Amino acid sequence: MSQQVRVRFAPSPTGPLHIGGVRTALFNYLFAKKNNGIFFLRVEDTDQNRFVPGAEEYIMEALEWLGISPDETIGKNEKFGPYRQSERKDLYQQYATQLINSGNAYYAFDTAEALDAARKKDEEQGITFIYNHHNREKLDTSLVISSEETATRIANGEHYVIRFKTPVNETLHLHDIIRGDVKFETSLLDDKVLFKSDGMPTYHLANIVDDHLMETSHVIRGEEWLPSMPLHVLLYRSFGWDAPQFAHLPLIMKPVGNGKLSKRDGDKMGFPVFPLDWKTDEGISSGYREKGFFPEAVINFLALLGWNDGTEKELYTLDELVNSFDLSRVHKAGAKFDPEKNKWFNHQYLIKQKDTDLAKAFAPILAEKQITVSEDKLTRIVSLIKERAHFVSEFWEMSDFFFVAPTAYDEKAIKNWKAETPGLMQELISVLEGITDYTSVNIETIIKDWMTKNEIGMGKVMQPFRLSLVGALKGPHLFDIVEMIGKEETINRLQKAIASI
Template sequence: MTQKVRVRFAPSPTGPLHIGGVRTALFNYLFAKKHGGDFVLRIEDTDQNRFVEGAEQYIVDALEWCGIPFDEGIGKDGGFGPYRQSERKHLYRKYADELIEKGHAYYAFDTAEALDAHRKEHEAKGKTFIYNWHNRLKLTNSLSLSAEEVQAKLDAGEPYVIRFKSPQGETLHLQDIVRGDVEIDTNILDDKILFKSDGMPTYHLANIVDDHLMEITHVIRGEEWLPSLALHNLLYRSFGWEAPQFAHLPLILKPTGKGKLSKRDGAKFGFPVFPMEWHDDKEDQLYLGFKEEGYFDDALINFLAFLGWNPGTEQEIFSLEELIEAFELERINKAGARFDIDKMQWFNQQYMHHKSNEYLAKSFQALRPELNGIDIQYIEMVVGLVKERVSFVKELWDESHFFFVAPTEFDEKAQKKALKEGTDDILRKLIDIINSTEEYTVESLQTNIKGWITDNEIGFGKVMQPLRFALAGALSGPDLFTIMFMIGKQETIKRIEKVLGML
């Protein structure tokens, strides 16, 4: 590539950033960084009727949290701003007029009522109404009217839109990096509106103009934009501009594998489909976020990378740097990718196991007020003992609470299994052994207690189960002698005595 790679992520601020949008942003980011290029964030807010307060900031914050920050965009001017389309609307009319002058676009004065009547007339005949070469001369536009009639309507301030004049009788052969050769018959294309009656451009015109002016070299976007590929290429051709290369990403499918993943699926099944939580004021609905649910940002990125892409190897765990190195647009699949929340949890578990104890301890302490004032190094030691057992930081407490506070609730099944006839004698003897252990270490405790069990030919379960029950309130957990060492001699004896009181 001789020209510097420049890609853009161009969401609309109509609500929170869906996880599919994050994946699109990620693939753009990976491609840009792979080739030493720029990742641009552009806010496409031409549809002011659907604008949602706070959505733009949510997009910025979400990308930042995910660890895929943009190089250019709002607050990061790279010389191609402004980066909100609503602040660029003065540019678009000029290009719409240029298309009219070149004969590639025209004024259309049709009212909504007139167009609706045409649709119903076609439906009555079993046909579909398409505004294009079939009928544009029968409709009210600058192609069917005289120049004088058109000027009169313009002078009178009659509302109008500007439509693109789709060519007739052509077969377009367009290249897509993911899809390969895409063949389009121009006879089936409708004359899309480029400029609306409210003075704002449609997505189609603004998108093409902005991509050209911002020197975008590759357009990497969702599959839903594939039907627009022909129009966009025709617009580039009409302006006489070189088109960027296109890559259309596969859909992210529901967990069932059927249909596109939606925010309703997350609400229905209780898992996030947004990077951060979002409160929809209109619906008075709180949508879950991966961040607040305890997922790691880098685990989420790793998971998203595999939704539609594969490295061609057995490796699944990738750092961001490794993803950049391995990423190729040519390795993106055409078929939709099923959203599997169980797989996402698996990724989170893998990252949990590989996070440093220091990082996890600080996160754990911030999450649990009970840990305030406890030495962070002690928390780190505890985390190191139990992190292999959990997938989320929020699960650490259930696996480690007995390191910090004595059990107040005891598992009933465990109690029946652990506390039997003769258990009281065993627990009293354990107190004697612990008291007489001068060098209170894991090794000494293990040697003394196991030695006594062996010498007296007692079953290990008869001793270890009630001891673990006394210390942890359950029959599972990390090494028992490590627990005894960590909580200390006095606390160990105190907990055993409490269980003796239950017998």
């Protein structure tokens, strides 16, 4: 590539960043880094009616947490700033006027009532109303009134919009990196509004002007923008500019049924669709961070939603993703979101964490329960349970018996408590009392020797023993539990079970 790769993520600050937007940002980031390019973030806030306070800061924090911060953005390496569109609005008027002067755009003064009447008239004749070459010279536009009248009406403060004058009877043969060659008939396109009399551009004009001025080389965005591709290419042509290359990413689909993944799907099935918690007066929409996901796991999972490198490999570091990423390997079809696979990825990253780090993450949960334990002991406990966990938040339920004796016993497991069990447990207490080297391996050896010598079946001892210590038939290796809780506590729990069950 002769031109430096410059790609952008350009969200609107209208609320929390959806996970689909995160994936768009990620693919732009990976493409930039793979090609020694620049990944920049531009905030497209021209629609002030939909602006939500805090959304811009949320987007920045989310990308920072995920480890894919932009190289250039608001307040950071502003080579082509400002990077907030509302601060660039003085630019757009001149470009809108340039299109007027070149004959590629025109003023339209139609009122909402007039457009509604025109729409109803077409519907009565079985025609779908499209504002384009069919009617633009029959409506209230500068194409049919004099330039003097146009200037007078604008000077008088009359409301207007500037519309693009879409060419007629032209077939556009365009190329999308992901979808290949695509074809559009210009006669079927409408004349989009580019600029409004309030001084603000629409998305289409601002987007094109900024991408040109910021030297964007590739536009990588969601497939919902594919229908806008012909307009954008025509705008570039009208300005006499080279268009960037386009790549339209597949949608992220809901886990069940058809359609795009929504917040409602997450609420219904209990998984987040936002990277961070989003708080409103109505409540909190949960985020991946607060749900206990590792950012690396979220990145890894999202990268494989619609892309793979052609191998069976599933676990990638961010550097490995950068090295492997290629837009030609992005799928055309939508990628179905799988909540269980999402959790699986987090499990893979959890078991890779250092036990000491996991212990530090678990410690605040214990502190809330007013439980104090040494760092060494907690680290050992974490090492025994983490293989079965998806999240640190599950640690307590998986390990509570290490810290507190059971107060109840699983009803199904009690069926293994036979008439001879109390006597066997009393004998077991005697064996435990005689052990001096109270380590897992030694305790296991002595107790198994005792069972073998007395021809006692494994199930007659092991299941009631575990039930006495844990309250259920769950948990890590039994003799690791025995060592961790200590001899006195082990015997106390056995005596309590003998008395209670």
